Amino acid sequence: MAEKSQELMEKIVALCKRRGFVFLSSEIYGGFSAVYDYGSYGVELANNIKDAWWKYMVQMREDIVGLDAAIFMHPKVWEASGHVSGFADPLAECRNCHVRVRVDHLLEEIGIAADEKMSETEINALFNQNREKIGCPKCGKKDFTEAQKFNLLVKSNLGNFTDEWMDEPVYLRGETCQGIYVNYKNVLDSSRVRIPFGIAQIGKVFRNEITARQFIFRTREFEQMEMQYFTHPAQEMEAYEKLKEYRFQFYLDLGMKAENLRWHKHENLVFYAKEAYDLEYNFPFGFKELEGVHARGDYDLTQHAKFSGVALDYLDQATGEKYVPHIVESSVGVGRMLLAFLTEAYTEEALENGPSQNPSDTVAGRETRVVLKLPKKLAPVKVAIFPLMKNKPELVMKAKEIFDTLKPHFVCEFDDNGNVGKRYRRQDEIGTPYCVTVDFDSLGLGEDKSLEGTVTVRDRDTMQQERMPIERLKEFFTEKF
Amino acid sequence: MAEKSQELMEKIVALCKRRGFVFLSSEIYGGFSAVYDYGSYGVELANNIKDAWWKYMVQMREDIVGLDAAIFMHPKVWEASGHVSGFADPLAECRNCHVRVRVDHLLEEIGIAADEKMSETEINALFNQNREKIGCPKCGKKDFTEAQKFNLLVKSNLGNFTDEWMDEPVYLRGETCQGIYVNYKNVLDSSRVRIPFGIAQIGKVFRNEITARQFIFRTREFEQMEMQYFTHPAQEMEAYEKLKEYRFQFYLDLGMKAENLRWHKHENLVFYAKEAYDLEYNFPFGFKELEGVHARGDYDLTQHAKFSGVALDYLDQATGEKYVPHIVESSVGVGRMLLAFLTEAYTEEALENGPSQNPSDTVAGRETRVVLKLPKKLAPVKVAIFPLMKNKPELVMKAKEIFDTLKPHFVCEFDDNGNVGKRYRRQDEIGTPYCVTVDFDSLGLGEDKSLEGTVTVRDRDTMQQERMPIERLKEFFTEKF
Numbered sequence: 001m002a003e004k005s006q007e008l009m010e011k012i013v014a015l016c017k018r019r020g021f022v023f024l025s026s027e028i029y030g031g032f033s034a035v036y037d038y039g040s041y042g043v044e045l046a047n048n049i050k051d052a053w054w055k056y057m058v059q060m061r062e063d064i065v066g067l068d069a070a071i072f073m074h075p076k077v078w079e080a081s082g083h084v085s086g087f088a089d090p091l092a093e094c095r096n097c098h099v100r101v102r103v104d105h106l107l108e109e110i111g112i113a114a115d116e117k118m119s120e121t122e123i124n125a126l127f128n129q130n131r132e133k134i135g136c137p138k139c140g141k142k143d144f145t146e147a148q149k150f151n152l153l154v155k156s157n158l159g160n161f162t163d164e165w166m167d168e169p170v171y172l173r174g175e176t177c178q179g180i181y182v183n184y185k186n187v188l189d190s191s192r193v194r195i196p197f198g199i200a201q202i203g204k205v206f207r208n209e210i211t212a213r214q215f216i217f218r219t220r221e222f223e224q225m226e227m228q229y230f231t232h233p234a235q236e237m238e239a240y241e242k243l244k245e246y247r248f249q250f251y252l253d254l255g256m257k258a259e260n261l262r263w264h265k266h267e268n269l270v271f272y273a274k275e276a277y278d279l280e281y282n283f284p285f286g287f288k289e290l291e292g293v294h295a296r297g298d299y300d301l302t303q304h305a306k307f308s309g310v311a312l313d314y315l316d317q318a319t320g321e322k323y324v325p326h327i328v329e330s331s332v333g334v335g336r337m338l339l340a341f342l343t344e345a346y347t348e349e350a351l352e353n354g355p356s357q358n359p360s361d362t363v364a365g366r367e368t369r370v371v372l373k374l375p376k377k378l379a380p381v382k383v384a385i386f387p388l389m390k391n392k393p394e395l396v397m398k399a400k401e402i403f404d405t406l407k408p409h410f411v412c413e414f415d416d417n418g419n420v421g422k423r424y425r426r427q428d429e430i431g432t433p434y435c436v437t438v439d440f441d442s443l444g445l446g447e448d449k450s451l452e453g454t455v456t457v458r459d460r461d462t463m464q465q466e467r468m469p470i471e472r473l474k475e476f477f478t479e480k481f
Numbered sequence: 482m483a484e485k486s487q488e489l490m491e492k493i494v495a496l497c498k499r500r501g502f503v504f505l506s507s508e509i510y511g512g513f514s515a516v517y518d519y520g521s522y523g524v525e526l527a528n529n530i531k532d533a534w535w536k537y538m539v540q541m542r543e544d545i546v547g548l549d550a551a552i553f554m555h556p557k558v559w560e561a562s563g564h565v566s567g568f569a570d571p572l573a574e575c576r577n578c579h580v581r582v583r584v585d586h587l588l589e590e591i592g593i594a595a596d597e598k599m600s601e602t603e604i605n606a607l608f609n610q611n612r613e614k615i616g617c618p619k620c621g622k623k624d625f626t627e628a629q630k631f632n633l634l635v636k637s638n639l640g641n642f643t644d645e646w647m648d649e650p651v652y653l654r655g656e657t658c659q660g661i662y663v664n665y666k667n668v669l670d671s672s673r674v675r676i677p678f679g680i681a682q683i684g685k686v687f688r689n690e691i692t693a694r695q696f697i698f699r700t701r702e703f704e705q706m707e708m709q710y711f712t713h714p715a716q717e718m719e720a721y722e723k724l725k726e727y728r729f730q731f732y733l734d735l736g737m738k739a740e741n742l743r744w745h746k747h748e749n750l751v752f753y754a755k756e757a758y759d760l761e762y763n764f765p766f767g768f769k770e771l772e773g774v775h776a777r778g779d780y781d782l783t784q785h786a787k788f789s790g791v792a793l794d795y796l797d798q799a800t801g802e803k804y805v806p807h808i809v810e811s812s813v814g815v816g817r818m819l820l821a822f823l824t825e826a827y828t829e830e831a832l833e834n835g836p837s838q839n840p841s842d843t844v845a846g847r848e849t850r851v852v853l854k855l856p857k858k859l860a861p862v863k864v865a866i867f868p869l870m871k872n873k874p875e876l877v878m879k880a881k882e883i884f885d886t887l888k889p890h891f892v893c894e895f896d897d898n899g900n901v902g903k904r905y906r907r908q909d910e911i912g913t914p915y916c917v918t919v920d921f922d923s924l925g926l927g928e929d930k931s932l933e934g935t936v937t938v939r940d941r942d943t944m945q946q947e948r949m950p951i952e953r954l955k956e957f958f959t960e961k962f
Contacts, residue, residue: 020671026555026663032651035553037664040546040672040680047535054528059892062884065521070702071685072516122896153596156637156653157689158701159514172637172653182507183518191521191675192898195649199521204685206639213813220639221551360566403543411540417673456735 009284011216013340015370019430021045021214021342034220036335041430044380044411046223046334049170049341050202052377053225056250057200064198064227065191065244070157071204077178078171080307081300087174088149089116090123091210095384097139102211102250103127103147106134114199120149154206154220167228172206178330180228181201181300184325185312195314196239202334214285223334228327230314232233233298236274236326240295244277247293247330252278255375256344262287274326281340290340291332298324312463345372345431373461376481381432382410383477386423386440390416399438402455402470410477417422424458433460433480436473490765493823494696496851500911502526503697515690515701517816522911525861525892527704527815529619529824531683533858534706534813537731538681545679545708550660553639553683558659559652561788562639562781564757568655569630571595572606572691578620579923582627587615596749601630634702635701635943637688646657653687658810660672660684661709665806666793676795676806677720679710681817683753689865697816704815709808711795714779717755717807721776725758728774728811732760743768753780755807755908762821771821772813826853826912853912854942857962862913863891864958867904871897880919883936883951891958905939914941917954 016022020039025032058066066409078084090103102443103123104114110133115122124147127134135142155169173179180199187199202225209220216222231239244263251261264287266276274295281290305312310320313324348368376382387395396416403414413432415423420437427435435458444452456465457476468476497503501520501551506513518529539547559565563834571584584604585595592615595604608615616623636650654660661680668680683706697703701860725744734741745768748756755776762771782805786793793807829849857863867886868876877897884895896904901918908916911930916939925933937946938957949957 002498018671020668023664023667025551025553026558028663028785028791028793029555031559032551032553035551037551037660037667038549039664039667040548043547043549043682046549055889059887062888062895066524068519068524068527069519070506070513070516070518072513072687073511073701074505074513076510077507112830154637154639156635158635158653158773160689163572179518182509183504183520186504186508186520187501187520190499192896208639208641221553248803304509310509312509407541408536414543417675 004284005284008343008346009215011370012284013344015346015372015429016042016342017213020429022455029260034218036216036219041339041380045341045374045378046338048378048380049334049337050223050225050256053250053337054200054202056253057198057227059226061198063193063196064200064229065181065187067187067199067201068175068179068203069183069201071173071206072156072170073173073178073182075168075170076307078153078174078183080303081151081178081181082303083171083174084151086117087153088151089210090114090118090120090127090147091150092127092144092147094136094139094141095143095145096141097136099136099138100210101144103144105211106137110134112226113267117268117270120147123147150208150210152207152209154208173203174207175205175224175331176201176203176224177228177300177331180226181304181327182308182436184230184301185310188314195316196229196231196235198227200225200227201254202226214283216339217283217285217288222336224331225337226329228300228329228330229453230325230327232316233323236297236328238296240275240328243328243330244293246325247279254341254378256281256340256425261290264289272297281464282341283339283343290336291330293330294328296327296329298326301325316415339370341374341378342372345374347371347373369425369428371428371460374431376433377433379433380411381413381427381430382434382481383437384413384415384423384427384432386414386420386435386437387416388420388437394443394445395438395440398442399436402436402438402473406473406477409474410481414459424463430458431460434477435460436456437465442470486765486767489694489824489827492851493765493827496827496853496910497523497696497823502911511689511900515699516798517697517700522861523819526822526859527819529859529861530815530818531704531706531940533735534731534818535683537680537734538706538708538811542679544674544677545681545710546674547667548661548664548668548680548682548767549662550657550682552654552687553637553651554651554654554659554663556651557788558785559634559919562577562659562662563633563784563785564634564652565656568634569632570691571599571601571608571628572631573608573625575617575620575622575640576624576626578617580617581691584625585619586692591615594748598749599749601628604628606649631689631691631751633688633690635689654684655688656812657682657684657685657705657707658709658781660810661707662785662808663789665711665782666791669795672790676797677710677712677716679708679821681706681708685705695764698764698766698769700816703817705812706815706818707812709781709810711806711808713797714804714807717776717778717809720926721774721809724809724811725774726781728760728772735822735859737762737821741825742771745770751776762907764820764824771817772811774811775809777808779807781808782806822855822859823853826855828852828854850906850909852909852941853941855912857914860912860914861892862894862908862911863915863962865894865896865904865908865913865916867895867901867916867918868897869901869918874922875924875926876919876921879923880917883954885919888952890955891962905944909941912919912941915939915958916941918946923951 022036025035025037085252092103093100107114154172205224260282264278264280276294278289279291280287301312315322387399406412437456440446441451454467458465502523504518506516573584574581588595635653669806686705741763743761745759745761757775759770760772761768782793796803868880887893918937921927935948938949939946
């Protein structure tokens with residue numbers, strides 16, 4: 001990681017903590033490794049991301065319906081999917097300091113791509129060829145055990161009322177899409193969708209990642225947004241290309257720069273896959289997977305039909321043709337997308353007239369502002385409303401009145417603390433697109449009496465202020481969001 | 482349960498399955514006991530319920546902020562909360578047929594209230610006094626073992642990379658509020674809220690309920706909506722009364738009849754609680770807990786300060802007073818609220834002119850319609866758009882055009898299948914407030930040429946149709962939702 005990027009990452013993490021976007025889970029207990037909590041702005045931002053995804057993937061699509069399958073499923077689901085036998089990372093232990101590490105990550109760091117679908121034997125062959133080049137990340141010694149595959153499925157005792165449950169664990173889902181596959185028939189039977197159609201879902205998943213890294217980029221508990229699209233076998237690749245395009249457009253529509261996105265093709269496909277691409281984003285630590293778009297063939301439904309004994313093929317009423325639908329999927333994590341949007345939005349700007357504009361700001365020599373240039377739709381707070389001064393009841397009352405009028409329509413924040421410049425800096429840091437200030441002119445107490453009933457609306461990005469009648473505010477903001 | 486109510490419950494369950502609101506989890510594998518999946522209309526309804534709660538509890542409240550703490554927390558959280566030692570149900574086994582049952586439920590069924598906070602000895606004393614009256618619900622025999630307390634916390638191996646994890650389990654949360662308590666300090670440090678203030682959260686919780694009952698009323702995996710309000714000790718009871726009132730109003734605002742809601746006071750309080758009420762709803766199986774509103778004193782923060790070693794008292798900057806805040810809480814399950822709204826909405830109505838209105842309806846003698854009179858805000862689909870006939874391209878094209886104009890603003894459904902009467906019945910069953918029909922008049926092909934550019938808008942509840950210019954639709958619906 002280049003020094004500049006490391007610095008950017010640290011700034012984002014610090015902002016997240018300082019402004020209440022993201023906290024380490026159970027922090028007062030020393031934390032719970034690789035699990036994070038979202039604070040008041042974090043949860044609003046995450047909700048806005050999920051709403052934007054849902055609207056784009058479900059509401060705007062006549063051919064896609066939603067689903068919310070439970071986290072717990074019948075354990076056989078995970079046998080059918082191949083997770084019980086195959087969902088595993090290669091783990092080795094340092095014989096000197098006993099730290100456990102992922103061998104594929106060690107190899108990756110010296111520039112050797114180890115595919116996740118490699119067997120234990122294959123990965124050990126690659127590992128043994130390169131042991132001389134690989135030191136322990138903790139103690140530096142080059143004395144590792146053999147790599148062993150460790151299953152990522154998280155076990156639980158839900159529904160088990162004995163103490164002997166290790167023999168028959170149930171699993172926390174490792175991906176949401178299995179809930180879609182097992183409900184494919186229910187959806188077909190209860191709704192009007194016909195092939196081609198998609199089922200979309202947002203929900204928590206859990207993976208026993210050995211090394212969770214880079215803040216909210218890779219965590220053991222996270223939220224996935226997945227859409228599985230069921231097609232005629234002959235239409236799979238066409239649907240796949242369309243889906244790739246549609247998903248790329250999602251990010252462009254939300255203002256991401258195309259140069260920060262790139263497609264990465266999987267070279268080693270699992271046997272059933274037709275094609276697989278990752279959409280990578282230019283994170284502070286480099287281009288890494290943001291979203292996966294995969295053509296999965298008929299593997300999923302075939303496996304579930306076999307393991308459940310329930311036929312999952314599709315009868316085309318028009319042609320009489322019967323077939324097992326093929327599936328193309330899009331899959332992305334909420335935390336990862338949130339980190340991508342924070343990276344895209346994080347900006348430091350030199351202020352034209354430096355610290356003098358902001359007399360109560362005690363940070364010596366501050367001449368830059370930190371601003372999250374989030375897409376307006378995603379901003380956690382849409383409008384902040386200020387009385388110019390806290391100790392003038394008429395200003396406060398009028399500002400509260402405006403706040404009460406706007407809050408049913410937009411997420412608003414009322415702030416009367418400190419001087420206005422300081423309040424702007426605070427709203428900039430959380431990405432609030434507009435700040436409304438009530439001043440003496442608003443009350444008809446300034447020199448220009450014609451300004452009575454107007455307020456200033458300050459734009460986050462341009463920092464320009466515009467005077468506007470109070471009764472225009474609702475309409476003005478409605479057009480913006 | 483009276484026969485009529487049993488019938489109503491069965492009708493609701495059947496509608497949920499038929500129309501894709503709720504499915505049993507992993508149904509093709511024979512199901513996963515006491516866990517449910519939400520289908521396409523179910524997830525929209527649940528999302529609307531969560532949005533309404535969030536807007537009412539967070540967006541509209543200057544003094545309440547949101548949070549999304551993870552499901553996994555440090556295991557010590559559950560020791561501090563008392564769940565590891567105390568979160569348990571009394572379980573007995575029938576010596577004849579080996580079915581396991583909750584003794585408090587058995588007692589409840591013969592009219593004896595067994596409080597959940599009773600010790601094993603206390604519940605066994607009550608059980609022994611009444612054994613003559615209690616038969617096994619499966620085989621009828623009156624031969625049970627002693628009651629034993631069984632812990633409801635669900636265990637897992639997340640973050641544990643050995644096979645010997647039974648000694649040090651981590652838990653899936655049994656309630657969301659613990660995530661709020663452990664983040665109380667983070668929220669105070671990163672946001673501008675000061676006492677009194679609240680933190681609200683929506684999220685999944687898990688309980689090893691021995692007997693899960695009544696469809697989505699009591700399940701092992703469910704979603705909770707909780708708000709914890711932090712007050713000065715002297716203000717606790719005032720805040721409690723206000724919260725009770727505010728929560729009751731929530732249901733009235735969403736059109737629930739006051740007669741279907743009632744407060745039930747807890748007689749046996751846990752030692753730290755000041756007061757506790759359940760808000761009960763008149764479910765098909767009688768008045769049962771919908772929501773809990775409790776005054777919890779300083780127990781939660783005191784316990785977490787003790788177990789974590791981090792001071793959680795509050796310093797009032799204005800008065801210099803230092804104290805541990807008291808907490809009043811509101812807690813309700815999404816599934817339970819959804820079932821309450823379905824119960825409230827489920828209606829069968831005699832149709833004035835019977836089956837003749839609906840010639841393609843093949844159900845013999847059907848003279849009633851089933852309609853979900855859901856509050857408009859909660860309805861899964863807001864507007865359905867129909868061309869009068871499927872095989873007239875001009876009608877279909879115009880209807881699609883309207884659909885495309887409205888769908889960015891409202892959840893819409895396009896339906897051209899079967900006759901219009903049948904399509905109305907379908908939308909009635911999922912609670913769609915409005916149906917828009919494009920007919921020949923709309924295209925200027927009817928007798929009255931002045932109707933060109935207008936459509937009919939049919940109201941779900943009154944079944945009245947109103948003729949309206951197409952360009953008025955967006956504004957008309959915006960006013961309604």
